[in-house]
Structures are given as structure tokens and as C-alpha cells.
Amino acid sequence: MLDRFRDKDLVQGALAEIRKITTRPWAIMEICGGQTHAIMQYGLNDLLPKQIELIHGPGCPVCVTSLELVDKAIAIASRENVIFTSYGDMLRVPGSQQDLFSVKAAGGDVRVVYSAIEAVRIAEKNPDKEVVFFGIGFETTAPANAISVVKAKRQGIRNYSMLVSHVCVPPAMHAILGSPNNRVQGFLAAGHVCAVMGYEDYKPIAQQYGVPMAVTGFEPLDLTLGILDTVRMLEKGEVKIVNSYSRAVTREGNRIAQQIIADVFEPCDRQWRGIGLIPMSGWKLKSDYVDYDAELKFQVQDIQTKESEVCISGQILQGLKKPNQCPAFGTLCTPQNPLGATMVSSEGACSAYYRYARD
Amino acid sequence: MCLGIPGKIIEITTQEGTRMGKIDFDGVELEVCLEATPEAKLGDYVIVHAGFAISTMSESEAKETLDLLAQIESLQEESES
Numbered sequence: 001m002l003d004r005f006r007d008k009d010l011v012q013g014a015l016a017e018i019r020k021i022t023t024r025p026w027a028i029m030e031i032c033g034g035q036t037h038a039i040m041q042y043g044l045n046d047l048l049p050k051q052i053e054l055i056h057g058p059g060c061p062v063c064v065t066s067l068e069l070v071d072k073a074i075a076i077a078s079r080e081n082v083i084f085t086s087y088g089d090m091l092r093v094p095g096s097q098q099d100l101f102s103v104k105a106a107g108g109d110v111r112v113v114y115s116a117i118e119a120v121r122i123a124e125k126n127p128d129k130e131v132v133f134f135g136i137g138f139e140t141t142a143p144a145n146a147i148s149v150v151k152a153k154r155q156g157i158r159n160y161s162m163l164v165s166h167v168c169v170p171p172a173m174h175a176i177l178g179s180p181n182n183r184v185q186g187f188l189a190a191g192h193v194c195a196v197m198g199y200e201d202y203k204p205i206a207q208q209y210g211v212p213m214a215v216t217g218f219e220p221l222d223l224t225l226g227i228l229d230t231v232r233m234l235e236k237g238e239v240k241i242v243n244s245y246s247r248a249v250t251r252e253g254n255r256i257a258q259q260i261i262a263d264v265f266e267p268c269d270r271q272w273r274g275i276g277l278i279p280m281s282g283w284k285l286k287s288d289y290v291d292y293d294a295e296l297k298f299q300v301q302d303i304q305t306k307e308s309e310v311c312i313s314g315q316i317l318q319g320l321k322k323p324n325q326c327p328a329f330g331t332l333c334t335p336q337n338p339l340g341a342t343m344v345s346s347e348g349a350c351s352a353y354y355r356y357a358r359d
Numbered sequence: 360m361c362l363g364i365p366g367k368i369i370e371i372t373t374q375e376g377t378r379m380g381k382i383d384f385d386g387v388e389l390e391v392c393l394e395a396t397p398e399a400k401l402g403d404y405v406i407v408h409a410g411f412a413i414s415t416m417s418e419s420e421a422k423e424t425l426d427l428l429a430q431i432e433s434l435q436e437e438s439e440s
């Protein structure tokens with residue numbers, strides 16, 4: 001049955017319905033970078049009526065991890081006696097001088113892991129080394145990252161720590177909608193963030209800014225449905241939150257996952273690369289787990305950050321520009337030689353345009 | 360990492376007090392933490408992010424969505440044409 005959510009005829013039918021009900025131009029943001037990639041991959045961008053503009057949001061954790069933290073990661077990974085573990089996408093993300101991949105090429109022990117639990121296992125097997133995990137992500141990876149610290153503590157593993165760069169969606173929505181340049185009229189709320197957190201938190205945001213939202217999944221039919229539901233609300237002038245992804249998301253989300261997060265993390269201010277500081281937009285380790293905080297364990301000072309001068313990824317992440325409006329796009333900047341994180345990540349808008357844009 | 364994909368549970372175990380499982384993602388098998396999906400059974404589909412199952416797929420909800428779609432006029436026209 002899950003295959004039906006890729007069914008071409010059903011997608012075509014839902015697209016026809018969107019065409020039928022659209023009477024005016026609407027700008028809808030998909031906040032999640034995974035959805036940006038799926039939209040480009042299936043060419044939905046080109047199949048929608050011209051009046052519907054999809055604006056790509058900042059929901060790419062690799063892209064928004066601050067340059068300072070990337071530089072700190074590089075500094076820690078360069079130390080002797082450290083095994084630095086990370087999700088694969090982070091390795092090519094440009095720091096001020098170099099990236100994690102060049103640390104590895106120079107002989108540093110940098111390893112790609114699929115989950116933080118794997119990093120704990122590496123720590124267990126290498127008691128004479130310090131194992132550090134680059135804990136990036138939105139609400140979706142927070143339970144996975146949190147449980148690694150719980151496990152490490154429970155098993156008495158002390159040579160494990162996490163460089164935390166967690167970010168949260170609702171404060172980012174506030175930042176986007178509250179900006180004087182905002183053009184977003186409706187949101188596709190990222191389905192898997194809602195699978196963890198539920199969608200009650202979005203209600204006050206929708207009300208405050210008068211912006212309807214549809215909780216949206218990742219298959220082509222899910223995306224088309226999310227857009228259809230959002231356009232329906234926009235056309236009727238309704239400000240509601242519709243769950244267009246009910247097979248994976250409930251109103252209250254996953255309470256157990258929320259509890260795991262709340263046991264380990266607490267809210268904090270966080271810098272978003274290319275965007276700046278967003279108040280209370282991140283999570284850091286609670287005091288019970290300070291021993292597992294890599295930033296405290298490895299006092300990495302004297303970080304002088306220097307951002308690329310050509311890269312406009314900050315504007316792209318805020319939905320103000322599209323990747324193909326960047327002068328370096330596809331010329332100076334490619335996935336092989338990225339100038340910005342948005343060209344590296346499998347959730348970055350620049351890499352989505354590079355891989356799938358049809359013109 | 361953030362693009363969670365659904366996979367099918369083919370084994371459930373407990374490791375050092377943590378509920379774990381083996382998940383089949385279209386032929387690729389991976390070990391996943393099932394701590395937050397206690398209701399998920401063998402054969403169920405879960406959505407996994409970074410080795411952690413965040414939600415169990417509901418078949419009945421999937422069916423409901425598809426049924427609702429079938430009521431949209433454009434869809435009927437499309438399938439007739």
C-alpha cells in the first residue's frame with residue numbers, strides 16, 4: 001500500500017486538483033531540506049501551476065550548523081588521540097580554512113557513522129581514545145543523539161562526548177515569518193519533525209502570522225497532497241493546521257521520544273549559519289550530562305571564523321533567493337568543490353538544484 | 360540523515376536494556392533503536408532517523424488518506440482519461 005504514495009496517476013490527479021482550485025499566486029515554504037530534494041527529484045516544481053511558488057526553507061541541519069562549530073569540530077578532530085565521528089554529510093562542509101575531510105586526508109581519525117549509538121560503540125571498543133560525535137540536527141535526530149548520551153552514561157563510558165549543534169523548527173518559523181522581507185504565505189510543516197514533536201506548537205505560530213500549514217510527508221503523493229491542502233486553505237482564507245501525513249504523524253507526536261529529548265537536552269540560543277542568532281532556537285546538553293559536552297571537554301578557543309565572500313547560502317536558507325541566482329552556482333561552486341554547506345548536504349537547496357534542475 | 364525512510368521490522372532484541380531491532384530498508388538491513396516505538400511489532404513499518412525509529416506507520420491511516428483522495432473529482436477524471 002505504501003507504494004501507492006508514489007503512484008504517478010494519483011500524483012497527476014492531485015496536481016490537476018491543485019490547478020483547478022488555484023485562482024491566485026501563492027508562496028508556500030517547505031521548511032525541510034529533505035522535501036526540497038524530493039520536490040526537485042520528482043520535478044514537482046515544474047508540474048505545479050505557475051501561480052504556486054515553492055520557497056525552500058532552512059531545514060537542512062548540515063547547512064545551518066554554525067561556521068564556528070564546524071571550525072571547532074575541525075580543531076577537535078585534528079587532535080591526537082581523538083576519534084571524530086560524524087554523519088557523512090558534514091565531512092565536506094567548508095570551515096574557515098579547511099573541512100573535516102581534509103583532516104582525515106591528513107591522517108586524522110575521522111569516521112562516518114550512521115547513528116550516534118554507533119559512535120558510543122566505537123568509544124566502548126577504544127577506551128584509550130576520546131570519541132567525539134558531531135551531534136547535529138533538528139528534532140528528528142534529537143532522540144537518536146540524546147539516547148547515545150544516556151547509553152554512554154548508563155554503561156559508564158567516559159571517553160564519549162558530543163559536539164552539539166541542535167536546532168528546532170518553530171523558532172526558525174518565527175524568524176522567517178517575523179522578517180520584514182517575508183513572502184511566505186503557507187507552510188508545509190516537515191512531517192518527521194512533527195512525527196516526533198506533534199503539531200500543537202505550530203498553532204500559535206499559524207494564528208499569530210495568519211499562515212496555514214499542512215503537515216507533509218516525503219513521497220511524491222504526500223508532497224502534492226500537502227501542497228493541495230495548503231492551497232485549499234489559502235484559497236478559502238482559512239488559517240488552520242491540517243495533517244496531510246496522518247499515517248506517520250499524530251497530533252501529540254511521539255511522547256517517548258519527546259521524553260528522551262527532555263531528559264538530555266534543554267533549550268538555548270543558537271547561531272544559524274548564514275542567518276545569525278535565533279533566540280532559544282537550539283538544544284544543548286543539560287547539566288546532568290555536562291561531562292559529555294565536547295565543547296567543555298576540549299576547550300577549543302581562538303576560533304577565528306571567515307565565511308566565503310561569494311556564497312549567498314544565508315539568503316537561500318531564508319527563502320530570499322534561489323540557488324540558481326548565485327553567481328557561483330555550478331561554476332565556481334559544485335558538489336566536488338563546494339563553497340557553501342548548501343551545496344554539500346543531501347538536504348541542501350544548492351545541491352538539489354545542481355542534481356535535479358532540468359534547465 | 361534527516362530524510363527518514365520507512366523500513367520493515369524483521370527482528371526485535373534487547374541490548375543492555377535498550378529495545379533494538381533489525382530493519383529492512385528495501386533489501387538493506389540496519390540495526391535501529393526501537394525504544395520510542397514500543398507498540399511496533401515484527402512486520403510493521405517504522406520511520407527511522409539516524410538509527411532511531413521515531414514513528415510506526417499506520418496502515419489504516421494510509422488507507423484513509425488514499426480513500427479520501429479517491430473522492431477528489433480531478434482524480435476520477437484523471438483515471439478515466
Ligand code: SF4
Pocket residue numbers: 310311312313316323326327328329330333334338339340341342343350
Ligand atoms: S551555489 Fe555555492 S556559493 Fe552559491 S549559495 Fe550555493 S553553496 Fe553558496
